[in-house]
Amino acid sequence: MTAPTSSSFEKVITAVLFVPFELGAKFVDDFPTRLTRAKQQIDIARRLGKNDVDHRVAAATATVHDPTGGSVDADGHAAIIGEARIEDRPEPTPQPSVSLVDELALVDYDHLPASHIISKLDGLTIGEVDAIGRYEVANRARRTVLGKIDQLRAESA
Numbered sequence: 001m002t003a004p005t006s007s008s009f010e011k012v013i014t015a016v017l018f019v020p021f022e023l024g025a026k027f028v029d030d031f032p033t034r035l036t037r038a039k040q041q042i043d044i045a046r047r048l049g050k051n052d053v054d055h056r057v058a059a060a061t062a063t064v065h066d067p068t069g070g071s072v073d074a075d076g077h078a079a080i081i082g083e084a085r086i087e088d089r090p091e092p093t094p095q096p097s098v099s100l101v102d103e104l105a106l107v108d109y110d111h112l113p114a115s116h117i118i119s120k121l122d123g124l125t126i127g128e129v130d131a132i133g134r135y136e137v138a139n140r141a142r143r144t145v146l147g148k149i150d151q152l153r154a155e156s157a
């Protein structure tokens with residue numbers, strides 16, 4: 001005698017009834033492990049976020065060197081060093097007079113980026129280049145502009 005074979009209907013019924021129970025049992029068994037892993041991932045995300053915020057706050061409030069001799073924070077306020085505040089810094093240099101700016105060979109010099117100024121210096125006379133050099137030293141002192149001016153002065157000598 002042969003063993004009775006199960007019909008397709010019985011296989012479907014078995015799958016429909018027992019598979020959900022097996023999956024539920026597996027979920028219940030794996031739940032503590034998955035919960036622990038989720039908590040660890042949330043903790044890592046919180047730490048990364050806090051580190052990023054702390055870094056941004058530190059960068060925004062960092063003390064930077066002030067060319068006038070003191071130290072200022074990112075907002076330009078006097079920095080606290082030890083217990084004393086730096087408040088007796090020299091007064092900032094006054095803005096150049098309009099007539100000096102108007103005398104420069106390049107129109108709107110104060111609004112031009114260094115790359116535009118450098119490209120236009122070749123077409124100027126040495127006197128105009130010297131005037132721009134004096135103005136640049138007295139105001140922004142950009143190394144790229146001053147380097148190009150020194151190069152042009154050396155070529156003309």
